[in-house]
Amino acid sequence: MDFQPTEERRMLADMIGKFIQNDYPMKARLTAGTSALGYCPEAYSKMAQLGLIGALFDEEVGGFGGSGFDIATVFTELGKGLVVEPLNDTAMTSGYILAHTDQLELVEQIILGQKRVALGLIENGADYDWSAPETLAHQTGSGWQLSGMKTCMKFAHGADALIVSAQTQSAPGISLFLIEAAAAGLSEHSFQTVDGGNACEITLHNTPAQLLGAEGAAYPLIDAAAARATLAVCAEALGVMERIKDMTIDYMRTRKQFGSVLGKFQALQHRVAQMLLEIEQAQSAVINAANDLQSPTDERNRAISAAKYSIGRIGCAVAEEAIQLHGGIGMTWEYDLGHFAKRLVMIDHEWGDQDFHLIRFSES
Amino acid sequence: MDLNFTEADQAFRQEVIEFLNAELPADISRRVHADLHVSKEDTEFWHAVLHKRGWLTFNWPKSFGGVGWSPVQQFIFEEECAAAGAPRILPFGLKMLAPVLMAFGSKEQQEHWLPRMCDGTDWWCQGYSEPGSGSDLASLKTTAVKQGDHYVINGQKTWTTLGQHANMIFCLVRTNSECKPQAGISFILVDLATPGIEMRPIRTLDGGQEVNEVFFTDVRVPASNLVGEENKGWTYAKYLLAHERNGIANVGISGQKLARLKRLSLSQKRRGKPLADDPLFAARLARLEIELRNLETTNLRVLDEFSKGAGPGPESSMLKIIGSELEQNFDDLTRRALGRQAQAHMPEVFEPGYNGPQVAPQDMANQSAAYFNKRKVSIYGGSNEIQKNIITKMILGL
Numbered sequence: 001m002d003f004q005p006t007e008e009r010r011m012l013a014d015m016i017g018k019f020i021q022n023d024y025p026m027k028a029r030l031t032a033g034t035s036a037l038g039y040c041p042e043a044y045s046k047m048a049q050l051g052l053i054g055a056l057f058d059e060e061v062g063g064f065g066g067s068g069f070d071i072a073t074v075f076t077e078l079g080k081g082l083v084v085e086p087l088n089d090t091a092m093t094s095g096y097i098l099a100h101t102d103q104l105e106l107v108e109q110i111i112l113g114q115k116r117v118a119l120g121l122i123e124n125g126a127d128y129d130w131s132a133p134e135t136l137a138h139q140t141g142s143g144w145q146l147s148g149m150k151t152c153m154k155f156a157h158g159a160d161a162l163i164v165s166a167q168t169q170s171a172p173g174i175s176l177f178l179i180e181a182a183a184a185g186l187s188e189h190s191f192q193t194v195d196g197g198n199a200c201e202i203t204l205h206n207t208p209a210q211l212l213g214a215e216g217a218a219y220p221l222i223d224a225a226a227a228r229a230t231l232a233v234c235a236e237a238l239g240v241m242e243r244i245k246d247m248t249i250d251y252m253r254t255r256k257q258f259g260s261v262l263g264k265f266q267a268l269q270h271r272v273a274q275m276l277l278e279i280e281q282a283q284s285a286v287i288n289a290a291n292d293l294q295s296p297t298d299e300r301n302r303a304i305s306a307a308k309y310s311i312g313r314i315g316c317a318v319a320e321e322a323i324q325l326h327g328g329i330g331m332t333w334e335y336d337l338g339h340f341a342k343r344l345v346m347i348d349h350e351w352g353d354q355d356f357h358l359i360r361f362s363e364s
Numbered sequence: 365m366d367l368n369f370t371e372a373d374q375a376f377r378q379e380v381i382e383f384l385n386a387e388l389p390a391d392i393s394r395r396v397h398a399d400l401h402v403s404k405e406d407t408e409f410w411h412a413v414l415h416k417r418g419w420l421t422f423n424w425p426k427s428f429g430g431v432g433w434s435p436v437q438q439f440i441f442e443e444e445c446a447a448a449g450a451p452r453i454l455p456f457g458l459k460m461l462a463p464v465l466m467a468f469g470s471k472e473q474q475e476h477w478l479p480r481m482c483d484g485t486d487w488w489c490q491g492y493s494e495p496g497s498g499s500d501l502a503s504l505k506t507t508a509v510k511q512g513d514h515y516v517i518n519g520q521k522t523w524t525t526l527g528q529h530a531n532m533i534f535c536l537v538r539t540n541s542e543c544k545p546q547a548g549i550s551f552i553l554v555d556l557a558t559p560g561i562e563m564r565p566i567r568t569l570d571g572g573q574e575v576n577e578v579f580f581t582d583v584r585v586p587a588s589n590l591v592g593e594e595n596k597g598w599t600y601a602k603y604l605l606a607h608e609r610n611g612i613a614n615v616g617i618s619g620q621k622l623a624r625l626k627r628l629s630l631s632q633k634r635r636g637k638p639l640a641d642d643p644l645f646a647a648r649l650a651r652l653e654i655e656l657r658n659l660e661t662t663n664l665r666v667l668d669e670f671s672k673g674a675g676p677g678p679e680s681s682m683l684k685i686i687g688s689e690l691e692q693n694f695d696d697l698t699r700r701a702l703g704r705q706a707q708a709h710m711p712e713v714f715e716p717g718y719n720g721p722q723v724a725p726q727d728m729a730n731q732s733a734a735y736f737n738k739r740k741v742s743i744y745g746g747s748n749e750i751q752k753n754i755i756t757k758m759i760l761g762l
Contacts, residue, residue: 324748
């Protein structure tokens with residue numbers, strides 16, 4: 001057993017850390033997060049040049065990584081810098097689907113940062129379930145056409161194309177389709193997310209689309225892609241929590257009240273200690289999930305749900321506790337903590353919240 | 365023991381409901397229910413409506429123009445106002461400063477300042493916290509030095525809620541540094557138009573602006589604006605904190621949030637079924653409902669003691685802790701009920717004439733921002749940690 005990261009992954013992590021330090025100050029992040037696109041195309045392009053997207057793909061499809069631990073390494077580092085750039089849904093996750101449906105040219109462009117493909121799996125925004133789309137695909141003389149809607153598609157605004165799930169009349173099961181962003185009958189409603197960033201709701205009306213893979217057989221591929229996306233947000237949360245923990249400890253060491261630094265009050269010491277214990281547990285959950293990403297489906301999904309449940313529960317608790325321990329300053333826009341806390345809580349709203357994954361784990 | 369409201373109480377509740385039905389405009393109620401920041405205009409409008417009816421000063425003693433309601437009636441009034449989505453009465457003047465002036469102010473001060481709170485002439489804000497003095501409020505450093513018939517104030521206050529709308533601020537200032545910190549603090553009223561005052565907004569993590577920093581540079585304040593005696597300000601501040609017991613548990617607001625969550629749990633669907641049928645969600649909701657029922661009785665028990673003549677005491681710390689955490693838990697569960705839609709941040713939905721699409725259910729597009737904003741309620745007004753210190757000392761005697 002060896003819990004040390006490989007030399008390559010250590011170097012990858014260092015490189016991302018340097019990129020954040022030199023090119024991604026908090027101010028730039030906040031500006032990007034509140035822009036119409038919700039991210040910074042220049043920074044995104046630079047990250048692609050540095051190979052950060054390639055690290056999320058297998059060598060067979062033009063990448064140089066793609067394992068669970070590669071994904072965890074990249075996204076944990078991105079979390080430490082609160083990077084809002086869309087490497088997950090519109091690059092790694094859609095790219096994984098494209099790589100497994102013979103769209104290697106598009107995958108190459110994604111890896112180079114030249115194209116982004118948005119992912120639409122959710123229709124009922126109240127839910128996290130991607131297993132029963134009602135969007136309908138029908139075949140015409142000239143090919144497939146889709147009608148329906150998708151919601152909460154992260155960073156779909158400005159994407160070059162979209163992957164959406166649908167049912168067809170001719171086969172049971174779910175099918176996946178590729179749609180050009182400018183396709184006829186597609187309309188988009190773009191909105192801000194509370195943690196900074198963009199999401200879209202789209203409606204499709206007889207929109208021309210290209211079938212990806214075999215008709216009605218997409219569920220296992222969606223499930224595998226979702227596992228990667230879920231692992232990525234879990235790893236990101238770990239990075240976010242590490243920074244929150246550091247900020248809180250720093251504050252405990254420097255803020256003085258009642259003639260002493262806060263860190264000398266035992267009631268507060270114990271709360272930070274508890275925070276540390278929880279974060280360690282969360283880290284173990286993410287390591288388990290990264291390790292099981294290539295395992296048989298049931299084993300993989302159990303590890304992913306265990307991680308996402310742990311991250312959801314612990315993340316929300318850490319975010320709330322850190323704000324409380326900071327007091328008023330933790331409530332301000334100017335102090336970084338609040339932005340980290342918002343992202344951490346919102347991670348519980350992506351790819352299934354803690355309750356969704358607790359039930360999924362217990363039923364598997 | 366009889367836990368029922370009396371017939372008179374029930375008739376009173378009906379009177380309040382009818383008043384709210386008749387007087388509270390739907391657009392204001394909608395914005396309050398959506399947890400948006402209430403505008404200055406909405407607050408002033410609602411104050412005027414209440415003032416006309418004589419209810420703005422509902423918690424004042426009759427001798428100062430109060431209506432003479434029992435604590436239970438006051439509880440019912442606040443509960444129904446919250447359920448209807450009425451803007452909350454701005455507490456700084458009417459609920460915080462007023463009792464201090466009544467107890468410790470001069471007759472001149474009472475006659476001058478109390479009517480102005482009621483008719484909307486003055487909007488009060490609070491100058492307590494400083495950058496270096498949050499939980500440790502008694503360490504405050506803003507000084508007031510007596511020069512002839514004026515005090516000259518220098519220093520900085522922070523977290524001044526809605527100071528941007530205010531024309532008056534009541535401050536705790538240091539008038540003696542040669543003694544125990546608590547023994548050198550005075551309570552003074554300052555006109556914000558006085559030269560040397562600068563108010564700067566602080567943006568909060570939800571993007572809103574409701575708190576401010578206030579800078580004082582050689583600000584000359586008439587000595588007649590000192591409340592009570594010099595160096596007794598700490599006593600007055602403690603009186604103020606303990607006195608604000610009615611409404612501090614926010615039972616009405618939490619009750620309104622419970623009702624909203626129940627509606628939401630029926631309309632939101634998970635895996636093809638109403639969210640209410642999700643066993644984990646149902647358990648979360650049940651826990652909060654039980655906590656709220658318990659708190660309602662705890663609150664009424666404290667009010668009952670109060671009506672029998674018990675002076676303001678540390679029980680308000682208990683209500684503040686339980687009430688603030690429960691309110692936060694309701695906001696937390698509301699966010700959870702929204703699922704993926706909770707990510708949407710669309711304040712534009714509430715702008716007049718907005719006709720575009722909504723992602724979250726009707727009027728829920730501000731809920732995550734509200735959840736983050738409400739983290740403040742366990743921090744402000746004496747953080748819950750400070751409240752626990754008070755309980756430890758005053759109730760437990762440890």
